[in-house]
Amino acid sequence: MSYKLKQESISSFSTATAANICTEFFAGKNKISGESIMSLTDVRQVNSFIIEALFTQWQAEMARLRSPYFNYEAEEVQIALKEFMNTLSNHISIGRGHLEPLLSKAIEATILLTFAPKKFLLSYWLDMNRENLPKGKLRYIKTHTEGFKLIFETAKTPINPAYLGNLFDSMSSHFEIPEPIEFLQKLKAENKLDLLFEKEVVIEPAPAPIQTPEIEETPEVINTVATKHENGKETINDRFNGNTTAPTLAEKLQKSNRQPLEKTLTLNERIMFTKTLFEGNQELMTKVLEELDTANSIDEALAKTQPYNKKWDIEGDEMDAFIQVLKRRFN
Structure with missing residues (x-):
């Protein structure tokens, strides 16, 4: 059974799903932090698009910091502003009224990117009215990453819809569309399958009978x-x-979750976290991971990183990977 995306239903689905997610999260809470946004849903792409929206808002606010008396383009000022941004990112605090529309838009964009990547690409380019595809966008794309990277790096100016569409078609083999039900389960919205997708019944011609000799x-x-x-x-x-009798994936994950966090790291994760998040200090990483082992939830674990994460880039791939390690441990 195959499914076709109902593009006219994306907006209503996203609005309803965002409301459900916010209702669950804000039960007993007034604000959401940046750490909690990174793990708000099990769809990594949704969380990433929320972070992108916040960063875009930050850029808009910083663009207003222009003065005839001060040079905001000076190198030292730019470095100070970046450090300010990193500090500010550790103090994100958003109420439901402001988060819900951001979440709805993030879900909407994620659905289009996931199930209609060609339309997402064309819509993004047309909306931005750009002469080229900005590679900075790639840091927020966590689905079909390889395909979009190839397109963004290959695209040449001038760009127009026909050229971009043909470029996508030439690289369509790098875009594998997931099963809708698996996607919806991560958003706890599997009961809305019929709202967002319609079943396509593909009737295949019956194969011609093959005469084979009977063998006793x-x-x-x-x-x-x-x-x-x-x-x-x-x-x-x-x-x-x-x-x-081989163990299932769920059984393997359950067994892995009982291990100390540090033992669950792959070699690449160990090297990446030590170098980027803990400034090359292996002992510090071990100490922090041991503290996180005492947490009872992913939110509690992220809260325990507060004394150490002042210089962490919440938009970076390292932070995304760190969140995935915590999800393996606590989910």
Whole structure:
């Protein structure tokens, strides 16, 4: 069974889903922090688009800081402003009234990007009215990353819809559309499948009958097959039908969650976190991870990073990867 996205329903679905997510999050809470936004939903792309919206707002506010008396373009001023931004990002505090519309727009953009990436690409370029595709946008794209990176790096000016559409078509093999139900489950909105998608019934022509000579099975072969099953040995059919004692992915994750955080890190994660988040201090990283092991939830773990995350870039790939490690541990 295949599904077709109902593009006319994206906005209403996003509004309703954002309201449900906010109702659950703000039960007993008045504000949401930057750390909590990074793990607000299980769809990484949604969280990333909220961060992008906040950064865009920051840029708009900074653009108003212009004066005939001071040089805001000076290198030292730009460095100070960046440090100010990093400090400010650790003090994000948003109420439901301001978060909900941002979340709704993030869900809407994520759906289009995920299930209609070509339309997302064309809409983004037309909305921005740009002469080229800004590579800075890539840091916020967490879905179809490889495909969009190829397009952004390959696109040449002048850009127009026909050229961009043809470029996408030439790289469409890098865009694999996920199953809708899996996506909706991450948003706790699987009951809205029929609102957002319609089923497409593909009728395939019946294959022509193939005439094959009948082969009589000898008693020896029958006995051999029966003997294998009687002895309880696994056949190839058994393996493909799932009759195996191998642990499931859920069982592996559950077992992994009982391990200390540091032991769950891959080699690449260990190197990346030590170098970028902990300034090359392996002992400091071990200390922080041991503190996070005492947390009972991902929000509590993120709160425990406060004394150490003053220079962390919440928009960076390292922070995204760190959030994913915490999700493996606490979800």
